[in-house]
Amino acid sequence: MFDLEKICETAKNSSRIIGRAGVEAKNKALLKVADALCANKSDIIKANKIDMTNAEENNMSPALLDRLKLTDERIEAIAEGVRQVAALEDPIGEVLGMKKRPNGLIIGQVRVPMGVIGIIYESRPNVTIDTFALCFKSGNAVILRGGSDCINSNIALVKVVKEALAETDITPDVISLIENTDREVVNQFMKMNKYLDLLIPRGGAGLINNVVMNATVPVIETGTGNCHIYVDKDADFDKAVKIIRNAKLQRLGVCNAAESLVIHKDIAEEVIPLIAADLASENCEIRGDERAQAISNIIVPATEEDYGTEYLAKIISAKVVDSLDEAIDHINKYSTGHSEAIITENYESSQRFLAEVDSACVYVNASTRFTDGFEFGYGAEIGISTQKLHARGPMGLNALTSTKFIIYGNGQTR
Known part of the structure; x- marks a missing residue:
């Protein structure tokens, strides 16, 4: 029994x-x-x-x-x-x-x-x-x-x-x-204060929210991953295409997969066709804003909801921005606090991105797929914390x- x-x-x-x-x-x-x-x-x-x-x-x-x-x-x-x-x-x-x-x-x-x-x-x-x-x-x-x-x-x-x-x-x-x-x-388990010292939920937003809102045992929140890649005006295009393909498509059903692209307007007309063609070759749908759609006819319209969605599928959102400031604001607004990356050859821009993006893991010129306990040298991980008290990241x-x-x-x- x-x-x-x-x-x-x-x-x-x-x-x-x-x-x-x-x-x-x-x-x-x-x-x-x-x-x-x-x-x-x-x-x-x-x-x-x-x-x-x-x-x-x-x-x-x-x-x-x-x-x-x-x-x-x-x-x-x-x-x-x-x-x-x-x-x-x-x-x-x-x-x-x-x-x-x-x-x-x-x-x-x-x-x-x-x-x-x-x-x-x-x-x-x-x-x-x-x-x-x-x-x-x-x-x-x-x-x-x-x-x-x-x-x-x-x-x-x-x-x-x-x-x-x-x-x-x-x-x-x-x-x-x-x-x-x-x-x-x-529901019973998350209230076993007499025995449990810590509770860690790992899964989709529904599971995590249920535990965070209803547990009486102390919880470490391991959030979902709406991870962004920002292609800066000083990006290396070859790096951008390669990193985005890996971050989005190497494995779809993981929290460190990229779900959102942010692209600087100064290089949008050059780099978006390259990114779009590469992702389309793997049947990945891009949902973008009006400026992104105007550049590539294979990009379909995005809704406001798309910018905050963890797809876990061959779908990615895209938004063109006027500046690094706008990119950082957009990411901090829609991010789940998991992992974000900037593709740039500009040191000053990279340092601002590292300092001002409020996520557990922030990358320069590398795939978000590295947010993983094994890759970080921990052997494995108990989860990736997106909160700030006690633990953060893998x-x-x-x-x-x-x-x-x-x-x-x-x-x-x-």
Whole structure:
């Protein structure tokens, strides 16, 4: 019988065990999990095919089907992410400062685990392993609640993890999966203050907004990605075409894909036909303002809503602007605070863009697709935070820790 409170209570108890585990024991366990994932690829893919079949029958979009799909290569990559997490420096116990007060007290601050972290996410089974690895290495227990679309994949993945941990000195209870896919369970889960120390939603705007607005557990918001690329008047056109193609089309169903183009008027007539032809060759639709449409007849009209839309499809918006100031204003108005890029050879413009665009990750002459924990050297990521308190951008191990003060005395009283 399903008992959410029992799941949470078990996780709370296990968090004390993983919280005091040594780095060697944690790393050994993670490497065992990575090996087990590779050894059980056929079982995992078999379960994933059930989810894929169900999703196709429910007319899931190609981009979301791509998110859901597991292959031998993807499982190998997931396992490699676990190994990279094992190779990272353990943050737990790091002394962040130590000072002696005039009264003789020695006051220090050290890094400690959060405790129990809940993850609510949609049809991305790789999240199951990425979040486990990061929570585990940072000394936390994790409770996972994935979407119904990937339930069979998640059950198979968590089974492999638990069986691997059972062969170590660390309890398998440090990872739990809520197998009940009733949406009401999510509402109950986000109010488990007695057990959960942190809740992280990963998914579409509807899921994230629901958690942010209704959770009583502290939340880190991992926002959707309406990512912009601004082609400046001093842009290198070859770089612009190449970067935009990669950022938009390399993988559609991800939050760091570019969804909006902003183009300076001085180079619009030269660069827009190049960009439009390149994207059109991959059947990508461009929805632009009147000035963009006047330059290329393959650009269709954009609405106000288009400028704020995360398409996750072969669609991108485009707007022509008069200046860098207007570009920055447009981006800050419609951005979800995720990732933005400027294409320019002008150093001064690049520095203004970096300073004034208010997003978690801001690029000069590079694709927004690099906003990723693996690419940033974290091994994996728990999510990409678009808020400003506690963590921002790709969240690695340090983002899953808190601190405590430790005080050494010698009989002092106040």
